[in-house]
Amino acid sequence: MEKTPADAVVTVRNYYKSLPERMAAVRARAARPLTLAEKILFAHKADLAAGLPERGQTTVGLHPDRVAMQDATAQMAILQFMTAGKSEAAVPTTVHCDHLIRAKVGAIKDLEVAESTNKEVYDFLASASARYGMGFWKPGSGIIHQVILEHYAFPGGLIIGTDSHTPNAGGLGMLAIGVGGADAVDVMVGMPWELLWPKLVGVRLTGKLSGWTSGKDVILKLAGMLTVAGGTNKIIEYFGDGTASLSCTAKATVTNMGAELGATTSVFPFDKRMADYLRATGRAEIASLASSLAEHLTADAEVLAHPEKHYDEIVEIDLSQLEPHVVGPHTPDLARPVSRMTADVHAHDYPAGLTATLIGSCTNSSYEDIGRAAHVARQAKARGLKARVPLMVTPGSEQVRATIERDGLLADLEAIGATVLANACGPCIGQWERSDVAKGEKNSILTSYNRNFPKRNDGNPSTHAFIASPEVVVAYALTGRLDSDPIHEGVIFDGNLLKLEAPSAAELPLKGFDAGRDGYVAPAEQAGSASVTVNPKSERLALLEPFEPVDKVAGYQNLPVLLKARGKCTTDHISPAGPWLKFRGHLDRISDNMFSGAENAFTDKPGTGFNVLTGQAGEELQKIARAYKAGGLGWVAVGDRNYGEGSSREHAAMSPRYLGCRVVLVRSFARIHETNLKKQGVLPLTFADPADYERIRRDDRLAILGLDKLTPGQKIEVKIAHADGSQERFYALHSLTSDQIAWFQAGSALNLIRTQQSR
Numbered sequence: 001m002e003k004t005p006a007d008a009v010v011t012v013r014n015y016y017k018s019l020p021e022r023m024a025a026v027r028a029r030a031a032r033p034l035t036l037a038e039k040i041l042f043a044h045k046a047d048l049a050a051g052l053p054e055r056g057q058t059t060v061g062l063h064p065d066r067v068a069m070q071d072a073t074a075q076m077a078i079l080q081f082m083t084a085g086k087s088e089a090a091v092p093t094t095v096h097c098d099h100l101i102r103a104k105v106g107a108i109k110d111l112e113v114a115e116s117t118n119k120e121v122y123d124f125l126a127s128a129s130a131r132y133g134m135g136f137w138k139p140g141s142g143i144i145h146q147v148i149l150e151h152y153a154f155p156g157g158l159i160i161g162t163d164s165h166t167p168n169a170g171g172l173g174m175l176a177i178g179v180g181g182a183d184a185v186d187v188m189v190g191m192p193w194e195l196l197w198p199k200l201v202g203v204r205l206t207g208k209l210s211g212w213t214s215g216k217d218v219i220l221k222l223a224g225m226l227t228v229a230g231g232t233n234k235i236i237e238y239f240g241d242g243t244a245s246l247s248c249t250a251k252a253t254v255t256n257m258g259a260e261l262g263a264t265t266s267v268f269p270f271d272k273r274m275a276d277y278l279r280a281t282g283r284a285e286i287a288s289l290a291s292s293l294a295e296h297l298t299a300d301a302e303v304l305a306h307p308e309k310h311y312d313e314i315v316e317i318d319l320s321q322l323e324p325h326v327v328g329p330h331t332p333d334l335a336r337p338v339s340r341m342t343a344d345v346h347a348h349d350y351p352a353g354l355t356a357t358l359i360g361s362c363t364n365s366s367y368e369d370i371g372r373a374a375h376v377a378r379q380a381k382a383r384g385l386k387a388r389v390p391l392m393v394t395p396g397s398e399q400v401r402a403t404i405e406r407d408g409l410l411a412d413l414e415a416i417g418a419t420v421l422a423n424a425c426g427p428c429i430g431q432w433e434r435s436d437v438a439k440g441e442k443n444s445i446l447t448s449y450n451r452n453f454p455k456r457n458d459g460n461p462s463t464h465a466f467i468a469s470p471e472v473v474v475a476y477a478l479t480g481r482l483d484s485d486p487i488h489e490g491v492i493f494d495g496n497l498l499k500l501e502a503p504s505a506a507e508l509p510l511k512g513f514d515a516g517r518d519g520y521v522a523p524a525e526q527a528g529s530a531s532v533t534v535n536p537k538s539e540r541l542a543l544l545e546p547f548e549p550v551d552k553v554a555g556y557q558n559l560p561v562l563l564k565a566r567g568k569c570t571t572d573h574i575s576p577a578g579p580w581l582k583f584r585g586h587l588d589r590i591s592d593n594m595f596s597g598a599e600n601a602f603t604d605k606p607g608t609g610f611n612v613l614t615g616q617a618g619e620e621l622q623k624i625a626r627a628y629k630a631g632g633l634g635w636v637a638v639g640d641r642n643y644g645e646g647s648s649r650e651h652a653a654m655s656p657r658y659l660g661c662r663v664v665l666v667r668s669f670a671r672i673h674e675t676n677l678k679k680q681g682v683l684p685l686t687f688a689d690p691a692d693y694e695r696i697r698r699d700d701r702l703a704i705l706g707l708d709k710l711t712p713g714q715k716i717e718v719k720i721a722h723a724d725g726s727q728e729r730f731y732a733l734h735s736l737t738s739d740q741i742a743w744f745q746a747g748s749a750l751n752l753i754r755t756q757q758s759r
């Protein structure tokens, strides 16, 4: 049986020991019945004595129990962490190599290729993990969320992970929240992590799952009901008798895909099926402790008796009535039952012939999932029937892979033609080297993954990706067509009909899990002893130099305006992803993309600007910024409303800071980006009068006054010197707290931590 790393068990033991006392303090403070999500949030609140937070309004500091990072996002997070001067991560942290493995021919070969092409990244992550006391999961060991569920998740805990599907651990009763790298760095250096206190959606499950219906159908149905925006700034909390009808891993599928609704996270109450999963994954002690603390790991009885008083909205799903669903294309909220699929395909002219079917990923590769899919495959095998289209299987972890291999489930799938891919994200994150369909060719695929927006799986905007449960996907692999209903009508082959029996499978392996190949490297006994490996010639990685503090008077005079962003300027306009992602560990290289998607009011072509030093218009903004920087000149970026909306990517704040940005002055900010700018030492300002945006001309110089005596809430005077010799003044506002002013004075939040460290 697989053994969970010892440090993980110690963390949970300590947490549970203090839980009754923590909850007593929480109850005294809140003085009202609490939902499960509230219990967990309050128990991790940095300042419990502060005023009670208002849902959807108050931002609070929290102390998570753990941090998990995947290999793509971990690079810059660790590079930043290293500049803070800490000897080890302040909370237990793990790194998981799952995103960089391309799927092409099959598990063994694909893994070998990944190990050589990504060697410098893996060497860096492994050596930094050893140096700073973090657990390291090698390529091939599994997908971050599955590994977290198997080893680290625990009921009542709080984890942040640098990946959107971190909420997967909500299936084990944990609040698990996907964040950007900058948030992970905060927690790793010991700072409280900030969260907008969420609103709560209560989902009452009644009835029982049966037949073809699975956990996947619960979330596909809910996506159809709430839509992709239905969970924004909300936690989805499940309750009701029906919750017991889902296995722990089925619950994880549901919470995993809460991310598709934009939810902060999703969570299920602790129950026996979670305890069973904990025992099966080698954590009997945690199962017993959680069982003895169940009152703190579920919502209060009063909440369950009158949910309408305690959740902001309530949705009800009767599992007994729920049908298996298919969602898509292009969005997960386009949901319909399988029985309506054929009509929908014809009505919307979706490509009816499937070109590929894929099961597994972090969302749906549990022992139970693969067992149910294999049951469908066995029925086909018994009749000599094979999948009519390629069928690929992505196991979520080495433990799952080894166990399903030992128990013959992989063989069942291979017998109908399935290809087994590496235990990694692969086609789920577009790492699919597909040669059977040309770019631009219209085609349909069906997966049991979680995301299906255009290009997500194979980079082809014309691929129509649909999503269903693994067992439904395998059934469709047998017909090869979306305009069919293999569940109700069976599969026709050679003039015969195969009526498929509803799938059934064991929830957990009767013989226990087989750990497979060991892919885990424990944190070094003595953090600080290993050296960190970065190839100085690398194009993908470069160590970071701390950002120099800027003189608060001289450094904010005579600043040219690099960009006056017109209309929408998201983090994707500021720091586009796509091909640039391979440089995410190399700040200088990735900064070549800075503002390349931004519409500049001063030029006609996105990403270009006016160089005040040469008088030339139309040069790339990053080149102009580099020229200013070389001349010791800081600069200002001006923006419109909701500047920096989109992802929480820290590069959108780091690249401007690196290339000399002093101030970002906008009509309004997206909150997370504004905080990221503050962390990096860039001053975010908003126009006191939004109309002042119009005053800014392309050859202006700006002076920001009074920064040497900056205080919270102070109005900031801005002086514009126009090129014609005229001058104007206006006011701007800032939202820095006194702690954040200290970041600004130090040049960045991490600089401040480093100086505190060395005192």
Ligand code: F3S
Pocket (backbone or CB within 6 Å): 098, 143, 144, 145, 163, 165, 361, 362, 363, 424, 425, 426, 428, 429, 450
């Ligand atoms: Fe993300 Fe990998 Fe899952 S790409 S959705 S973590 S399989």
